[in-house]
Structure formats: structure tokens, C-alpha cells
Amino acid sequence: MAHPKSRISKQRKRKRRTHQKLDIPQIxxxxxxxxxxxxxxxxxxxxxxxxxxxxxxxxxEE
Incomplete structure (x- = not known):
């Protein structure tokens, strides 16, 4: 089973997750x-x- 060589810090994990957000559609x-x-x-x-x-x-018309 694959596992990371070193632990990912909380800050690094949260930086990656900041891009997963909803955008308001432009009207x-x-x-x-x-x-x-x-x-x-x-x-x-x-x-x-x-x-x-x-x-x-x-x-x-149709």
C-alpha cells in the first residue's frame, strides 16, 4: 500500500485545499x-x- 515518505504539514495541506471553492456564476x-x-x-x-x-x-415560425 502506498504511503508518503514524510508527513505533509497542516499548512501545506490547507494551502492545497484553498483552491477547492465554489464560484458565483456571472449573470x-x-x-x-x-x-x-x-x-x-x-x-x-x-x-x-x-x-x-x-x-x-x-x-x-416552426
């Missing part, structure tokens, strides 16, 4: 619809799909 507001959405993601609004303020898919 943008669409200029066309005023709807909140995640950055770099398309979002649905009233049966239409918008990306970067532009209409991509219109469900009513």
Missing part, C-alpha cells in the same frame, strides 16, 4: 429582452431563443 442582462441569463449561454424568452441580443430560433 448578464440581455439588452433586447431585459432577461437575466448566464454569460455565453443562449436563453429562451417567450418561445424565442436569444444569444448575444440576437434572435436565433423562433418557435412560433
Amino acid at each position: 448578464a442582462v440581455d439588452t433586447t429582452t431585459g432577461e437575466s441569463h448566464l454569460y455565453h449561454r443562449a436563453h429562451w424568452y417567450e418561445g424565442k431563443l436569444y444569444y448575444k441580443g440576437r434572435l436565433v430560433i423562433d418557435q412560433e
Whole structure:
């Protein structure tokens, strides 16, 4: 069974674990619809799909 050659100190262990944290997702507001959405993601609004303020898919036409 593998085991470390020397003991890892508490400080070294805690420094490594500081990178494991949750980030708050960035939320943008669409200029066309005023709807909140995640950055770099398309979002649905009233049966239409918008990306970067532009209409991509219109469900009513299909």
C-alpha cells in the first residue's frame, strides 16, 4: 500500500485545499429582452431563443 515518505504539514495541506471553492456564476442582462441569463449561454424568452441580443430560433415560425 502506498504511503508518503514524510508527513505533509497542516499548512501545506490547507494551502492545497484553498483552491477547492465554489464560484458565483456571472449573470448578464440581455439588452433586447431585459432577461437575466448566464454569460455565453443562449436563453429562451417567450418561445424565442436569444444569444448575444440576437434572435436565433423562433418557435412560433416552426
